[in-house]
Amino acid sequence: MMSPQVEIQLIAAVTAAACSLVGTFLVLRRMAMMSDAISHSILLGIVVAFLAVGDLASPWLVLGAAVTGVLTVALVETLHRTRLVKEDAAIGLVFPALFSLGVILLARHAGAVHLDTDVVLLGELAFAPFDRFAPGGTDLGPRSLWMAGGVLLLDAAALALFFKELKLATFDAGLAATLGFAPALIHYGLMSLVSVTAVASFDAVGLVLVVALMVGPPAAAHLLTDRLPRLLGLAVLMGAASAVGGYWLARWLDVSIAGAMAATVGFVFLLALLLAPQRGLVAAARRRATQRLEFALAMLAIHVAQHECGPDAGDECRADRVHLHLHWEPDFSEAVLRAAEQRRLLRREDGLVRLDEAGRDLARGALTR
Amino acid sequence: MSWNDVAAFWSDYTLRTVAAGAAVIGATAGVLGVFAQLRRQSLFGDAVSHAALPGIALVFLLTGSKEPAALVAGAAVTGWLGALCVTGIVRSSRVPADSALGLVLSVFFGVGLMLLTWIQRRPDASQAGLDRFLFGQAATLLTADVATMAVLGGGAVLVLILLWKEFKLLSFDPAFAALLGLPVRRLDILLTGLLVAAVVAGLQAVGVVLMSAMLVAPAAAARQWTDRLAPMAALAALFGAAAGVGGAVASSLTARTPTGPAIVLAATAIVMASLLLAPRRGLLAGVWRRWRRRRDLRLHAVLLDLHALAGQHGDPTAAPHAAAVLRAMAAGGSVRRSLRELADRGWAADAGDDLWTITADGRGEAARFLAAHAADGRPEAAP
Known part of the structure; x- marks a missing residue:
């Protein structure tokens, strides 16, 4: 019962x-x-x-x-x-x-x-x-x-x-x-x-x-x-x-x-x-954010790779001016730079961005893919 | 009931109020329904009207007010929220539109029921008066209610007329509208808002459960009579108003007949009549068209046989042919009847003794028919 x-x-x-x-x-x-x-x-x-x-x-x-x-x-x-x-x-x-x-x-x-x-x-x-x-x-x-x-x-x-x-x-x-x-x-x-x-x-x-x-x-x-x-x-x-x-x-x-x-x-x-x-919407949002970051990292690597040996490297590769060249928000640029440093893609030296080997590989890979 | 009673009813203040309210609702829903139909959102109203229930209950719960304007405002807010949920779910997930509609309508309605039972439990307030939102109670409409409806419905229709061109373009070809630089998203939201206004305006008289039918039925009926948008909207308004008045009056004249269902049945009757009787699209027109085509085919078959026979003789109109021969040539049907009908049209002549000749007119018609259908169904000639 x-x-x-x-x-x-x-x-x-x-x-x-x-x-x-x-x-x-x-x-x-x-x-x-x-x-x-x-x-x-x-x-x-x-x-x-x-x-x-x-x-x-x-x-x-x-x-x-x-x-x-x-x-x-x-x-x-x-x-x-x-x-x-x-x-x-x-x-x-x-x-x-x-x-x-x-x-x-x-x-x-x-x-x-x-x-x-x-x-x-x-x-x-x-x-x-x-x-x-x-x-x-x-x-x-x-x-x-x-x-x-x-x-x-x-x-x-x-x-x-x-x-x-x-x-x-x-x-x-x-x-x-x-x-x-x-x-x-x-x-x-x-x-x-x-x-x-x-x-x-x-x-x-x-x-x-x-x-x-x-x-x-x-x-x-x-x-x-x-x-x-x-x-x-x-x-x-x-x-x-x-x-x-x-x-x-x-x-x-x-x-x-x-x-x-x-x-x-x-x-x-x-x-x-x-x-x-x-x-799920959360998963989709996170995926989008990841993709956005990955894309931004590749962009940054390519940009620096193009300019770091050039005559205008002093302007194009300045950590605090990169966002102007890439048309980014300054905050976003800073976040991307920090993520890139964490992954050992690049270093900041005297206010200039210098690519590490991994960063150069990333740029090369992204361009030849 | 005598005609005196009917006359007395028409001079009745309550009935006039009810009829006016129902007419406003029907007309508004009719016009907006035409756009919903065009955008294949006929069932959208179902979700919106069900989603209005928690809004009504919430307003009452929070303010204790049964002021129609306040309740309708609450209904509009949650109804609109429901509509947004449907479009949001469809846009952001793989859930198809029909599932999103079913989900939103039942979940919002469920929440509404929870709130209603919650209210019912409170000792200080009876929910009497909220119940009528389920199935509608036009008999309790007051002039103030009708005024609320008229303002809401009239406002919605006015906005629709002001932005007629934009909404028309949005409904027929949203991609082209976007190409022209129209703010498609905003227009879409606005049109949905107007739909919500039309739905909540009718809740008090028709009820949450059945209000969606008022968006569907008048528009579907009007669609049968015309292909043009503006006349269709006008006709839908007319049909909606007629259904509203008819249903409201029928419901007040007969005891224990809730208004919402009566109005819906009136609207259904209008739809059925339109489906049957509309001049071009109507079912009867289709039957008539098919019957005439079949008859023409039958007549021409016999006429062509007669024409072929006549062609084998020197003087085509002189030599009469036996009906029996024609019957042998025909695929079926009553040859004599066809011959008589041909004679009525002056295409054949009765030579007596069951003998028939083709007339000059008949030869002309046969030649015209052959020329017109020369290309039909003929196998390609071998080289």
Whole structure:
């Protein structure tokens, strides 16, 4: 018997893992906004299915909602294929319309549906442990956990089975089509997975978080690696970590769990953006600074090599005037000189710069390269 | 409901306010949406509107004010920040635009939700009134709110008109704009700022979740009717205003219908009508065009057969030919119907007994058609 606290974190982590798994392919296929579209429009499916079945726990609800998700994708593509609107506009037309229908239906049947717009946006993770899955009277844990776990298994199984096909269709759709892999079938298969995952997750964590979990961890993981299996693993890990971290943030501040998880996803992405070993902004800035210094050292060496035996060496090679000839800021010039001295490229003697052997090699190498 | 009720509603102060507000929002979003569409930033508004939520909550948290102008200012600041984040992420990393949009919208919105729940918890303040920013509540609009929207939206449109030429160039050909020495980066930021203004102006009535649709739908509808930018913007403004008024009125007339979704559905209806009915690009126009082309092809096939038969006789117009022969030559379709339609056009004549002759006009048309299509589909002649 787990405590509700642990159960909530488990539900969140499993949900996050499932979302990140399918989300990775959305991000790679540049269809991230489809997660936004699908997660919004499944509301209509849920409401319609509920009005038809009258039971929020019914599996028909999940099916109905998943069908709306796939319908959204089909509508977007149909609209795009008329060539009357661009694809992003098609997305922006379809899902607000379906979502609006859902919200209006929900508002008009507010008495009948035990769902309100807050739940739709925020989810009700805090209450998830109260809804137990107890077939035949034996308590087997919260229903959401079973749901999320089932979807995670489904996603993992489908991705494992069709990994090769998905990979090829994602990175080279043309080749996939040529080899007879039916990209359309793969596309709709993936979209069905996304829909089912969104439905299962939205119940627990709300639709905004679905988008955050589908897009954030994969985008962050993509900054860290180029290999698909590692990307999937990292995305799942980061998703689950964000979910658990978000839970504790929410507990600490006593605020919406879904909101805090989305914020944590953002934080994790920001960390990856800044600190990724090769693609991170910090690494890039340091690389640029290094390159700038290396280039400046070579420039300085070449300049001094050209002038040190010439008639104007007294002016051109004066340590405090070099920056004028190279069009540098004085501070930068001083820094470069100091770095060059450290590397024993040159010496300063009587205010004049004299190249050492290493410096002369550098100049020669740079010129003949 | 009788017409009296409707008349009473139109003289209703609240409804007039609501309709005016919705019209301002729709028109502003329509005009700016045209530029967003042109720059392929249709979903940009989605990120901006979601990113506005933490701004609203922050202003309320810090000042305790529910003054619409203050809340809208907060929304503008974080909305703009969200927009900058999207462009910044795209420019500085390998993350593609769609992922950046999804990330920014969900993360900012998540932070907004955190702040809202934080506010909810405080004993001294209820967040009532902030909720309406999620889905919009046009019914609660006051004249002051509408004034805020009008100033914001009108200001944005005014700047757009003043810098029309520059923005037009920026949107169609940024490289050329840069070549001409226009400050492209600054113009880009300014245009994004105008977009943000249009979005936050509408938040109160349409809501954070759906405001992006107001940028997309009127522009997409207007695109179908014209290829020229200025008429397109004017039309988008008109469509946006119509959707705003229509949705707001429908929402006030029916109980428990939130305004934002109603306005979005009205805008969607306008888009669907435009997609179907637009004169040149519209789907129905396309069907009509295809039908006419097919009919012309069918008629000309029979006419050319008749022409070929006639060419084998001394006096081409004198000798009549049996419809049965033409049917044998035809690839398909109803030959008799085609012959009758040819006769209606004066290209063939009924000689009775199921016999038909080609007229002088018909020979002329056949010759013209053959000349016009002389180069089509003919295999290259062997030497």
